[in-house]
Amino acid sequence: MRGYLARPAGSDGDLPGVVVVHENRGLNLHIEDVARRAALAGFLAFAPDALTPLGGYPGNDDDGRTLQGQRDGDEMREDFVAAGGFLKSHEECSGAVGVVGFCYGGGICNMMAVRIPDLAASVPFYGSQPAVEDVPRINAPLLIHYAGLDQRINAGWPAYEAALQANGKTYTMHMYEGANHGFHNDTTPRYDEAAATLAWQRTIDFFNATLR
DSSP: OEEEEEOOTTOOSOEEEEEEEOOTTOSOHHHHHHHHHHHHTTOEEEEEETTGGGTSOOSSHHHHHHHHTTSOHHHHHHHHHHHHHHHHTOTTEEEEEEEEEETHHHHHHHHHHHHOTTOOEEEEESOOOOOGGGGGGOOSOEEEEEETTOHHHHTTHHHHHHHHHHTTOOEEEEEETTOOTTTTOTTSTTOOHHHHHHHHHHHHHHHHHHHO
16 A cells, blocks of 8 residues: 655654544545644644555546545455554554544544544544444544534434434544535635634644644
């Protein structure tokens, strides 16, 4: 697997790590930019490319979406779990690792919270929820971002929240009214600058509180 690693300029290591998980189109320039934003905030950021076995991100999102649909879903999930382990053991990482992801990547954030017992933080942006029966396995605190107009993804929230509450999990959810699925991606018409700016600041504040 290949990925994009970003670090703060002048860093001498011992940095908290953040895995950045792309949408359903591979590691495009936007997600590389998000990784750089995390590095600018003082984190060692790693953005894997799930399209690596098929030659990597092809240069445009339409072809990337087609390629990602050709990959086995279980194999991709294992790749992202492995990415968390790679970052945690990186010589420049302090050992504290969180994850942030968008759309498909938001669902991966929830999956990684279930699968990785020592994950230190998970921040899904408008991601599909894990199975209710898997919620007891979550140890990481969650910062969950949803778009008010995103009826398909939001439909899964009541059951997820009930399971989080029933199992005493630590979470905060923010609903961005008037925003649509994908509101954080500033390369698409769904971009909502106000919602994206606020959600990203909340994300960095959350990572500072949980990973340092």
